[in-house]
Amino acid sequence: MNYGTSVIAAISTPAGKGGIGIVRMSGDGALAVAGRVFRAKNGKDPSTMKGYTAAFGTVHKTSGELIDQCILLCFRAPKSYTGEDVAEIQCHGGEAVIQEVLRAVLDSGAEPADRGEFTRRAFLNGRISLTEAEAVMAIVNAASAQGERAAASQAEGSLARRTVEFRDRILAVQTQIAAEIDFPEEDVDEADRGELTREVRKLSEDVSGLIRGYDAGQKMLRGIPAAIVGSPNVGKSTILNLVSGYEKAIVSPEAGTTRDIIEEQVSLGGITLMLADTAGIREQASGDVERIGIDRARERLLRSSLILAVFDVSRPLEEDDLALIEELRGKPVLAVINKNDLPAVADTGKIKEAFPSFVEISAVDPGSLEKLEAAVAEMAGVASFDADQPLLANERQRSCAVRANDALREAADSLEKGYTLDVCYALLDEALSVLYELSGENASEEVIDAVFRDFCVGK
């Protein structure tokens, strides 16, 4: 074990909804990893921060996309929980947000922490006592017993079956290559290069399907950050009530009634949305309170994966509506053209031109819910999500799948670029060992066993 050499990361707040969510990183270079996802408002690089200091800023995906505002706490070795350099990113709660932050940190060079690993490091670095360490040992043991039970139940599960399928397919390719390479003088039929490339490419795609499935599954489980926006009084709150099934927001015909962000976990056709009902965006806010509401609405929009933009079809598009169309152009918008029970007056062509995804409903008509659900499912990219498909259970498994996919993609690329078989072979080795890691097994001599089983080789 490489104590403290690698940076590990995990969510260190309990699952569920809390006031804040914390992602903790520990190890040499923890602050450098933090620096890759965190942008301080004062422009300071986290790796220059002193211990026991904090900075305010924003946390971003590796693509640069904003996730949330946050506070970065810095602890310097040895004065930290683990005795190593520790960075903590604290942001607004919400599972989806905190998972995204963890993802970004893992994508930036941290490894997912094993169960109890922070505590283990804390002990190894002399930060906690022997008794505490023995408690950790008990947890580790419990975890392993639990892990065995989990493995036993998973062995019948679809993920295990899928992993075994991938492994067997990689093994089949490996076996063919190993037979060709280790027994070159024997009459082993050489595999067709094109077929080999196609199979490796297919493997890579299938593994990335597993990753997409996980991401979609996460969306299903945790809720997609979504927002509902629109000019005042186009019926946003009525729509929110339609989907949540009870009156939550204050619904009144007077413009500017909804002054604060109401975030509601709503289920739309099996998809969970963390739906924020934002203040009506108006250029002329009537008061300070409403202006704050508008600012918050804009900020909340930034980190929404799905924006329901509501328009009132019963009146002409006003300046606010047109401004909204421009502001939201190119964003993940589902245009909700409301009040289609009334005579259509608005120029819906403008809306449909800006937002390829739209749905025409009347929020007061209960039948509209189904239409809305279908449109949201389509938009969320989970329309094709098959609940019977195997799911990766956690970020550790996802990280394994990502590494396996990376090695497989490189393997297919190497064949396409005309590299020799030894390169592909080595990369498949890597993919295989990661898949073993995913299933928690020890790889032994499967390839060699398979060579002797499947080929008549040896002299």
Next chain:
Amino acid sequence: MFEYKSYDVAVIGAGHAGIEAALAAARLGCRTAVFTLTLDAIGNMPCNPSIGGTGKGHLVMELDALGGEMGKAADATMLQSRMLNLAKGPAVHSLRVQSDRRAYHRYMKSALEAEPNLDIFQDEVIGIDVENGAVTAVRTSLGGVFPCRTAVICTGTYLGGKIFVGDAVRRSGPDGVVPADRLTQCLVDLGLPIRRFKTGTPARVHSRSIDYSVLERQDGDSEIVPFCFDNDKPLENTRCCWIAYTNEETHEVIRRNLGRSPLYGGAIVGIGPRYCPSIEDKVVRFPDKKRHQLFIEPCGANTEEMYLQGMSSSLPLDVQYEMYRTIKGLEHVEIMRPAYAIEYDCCDPTELYATLQSKRIKGLFGAGQFNGTSGYEEAAVQGFVAGVNAAHLVLGREPFVLTRKEAYIGTLIDDLVTKGVNDPYRMMTSRCEYRLILRQDNADERMCPKGHELGLLSDSKYELFLKNHEELEKELELIKHTTLHATDEVNSMLESRGETPLSGGVSAESVLKRPNIRYTDILPFLHADGNYPSAKVQQKAEIEIKYEGYLKRQAALADKLSREDQLALDEDIDYKQITGLRLEAADKLNRIKPSSFGQAARISGVNPADLQVLSVWLAKRRRESAKEKTDDQ
């Protein structure tokens, strides 16, 4: 009473393992004796008359770069040379030569005779004396008692050897040499777990009875690469090999007579190697295969004996005649040495440390088939490692262990002592997870510094290595810092290779990375003066540049794992005392006694949760002992 000469290192057996063990120990300055059943079987090749092959070529080149003897003997006595896997990538290029087996024997016998610190003695070792858990002497069948501090067991298939040809069974070593029948009991008494393995060999037949006109001919390479990088003598193919095939008739003969095979009749109890199945195994296990290939190989320059590779068998003599004569070209074949199966005693290699020293008895080492492997090359490298470590034990030097990321030799020995073996172990490139960085072409880069540090690589060879190394570094610098411009010469070269021409200046490195560009294509632009580096440097530079991304990727993986290998585990840990370790894991750990955390992680039956428990326990112990020290003061 006569006082027998005493030795630092006694080597039991003068096969491929014994030779390297004896030479290494003697060259390190130890008084060394090598005992053999007959001086006429030193360095014998009782099976295929060849050195090298996939994975094995890597072993020989590594051994040569450490200062071993096998590569020199193979270069000096080769009849035909071929580089296998040329189309499959530099990592798996594997050198294989046909050898003149008698010339090889004479070469090795002379090498042993020429060594000043080395005595050669023809007698059977029947006992090893142990006092206080350490080797004190070896006893021979003629009553000799030779005091010694270490003993290296390199008994090959001679230990308890038993030969089967149908129901004709006799106690014998290969090639008519007597077996070593008495040592096993002594080893059992010393507590070593002895098991029984089996191997086999095909018939040697008279060349004039073969109709070569109907066989496929297989010639050697036109450009021969030697095993020894310092070999500048021109090498030449003097003989060729031939390819023949079995047919349905052959298989019918075999199937009809399976009941007379000791293998299928149950007479053989030893476990045979999967990679070296007998022809009856092949026919039984792959009933759909219409034909099996065999190679007909010369046994030497001055003999008519031809080796039928691929046709090993334990069937009775009459069936052998019938079976071989169904093969096109062998219709009138005359057998000179019949095929046979041989059973022998060997030990479970998990009984050994990575130094190949026994965990039970200080000063007792094992190498080669005794350790459960098969193959001359596997034996030779183990002999070398055991010989060096025996000498180091005597001289009070640090153990010599190669790791998996350093060498095929390290991978082989780690496999043996960590995972153990279920059947005779053969080296294969598939066994080596770092095969992209452990290539034949860089065996010198990887091993020469170690060989020189050991004191076994000659100064002249090391200096040549340094010179080559420097030349390579310079070449790599040059290619990284040379810009190719869009000149007519460059672009016409690119177009002739099917690559898009340049429009501006581009580094030579990136041009070489293009799929169809070889080093020779860019040489004229790198060395305008026509003063080209050696072919070997060109080859190495090409591989280093073209495969750079993949090499770096694998090196990073290797580094990650080697951190675990650096975390040492003491031998005196009783894993049963560690609360939280599963019983199975504790048992395995106690048996293997891994020397590092990394080795522990490779033991089958030790899972990731066990490793967590172990690491916490280790840290706890470290802290306790640190605390005791403070308390003592």
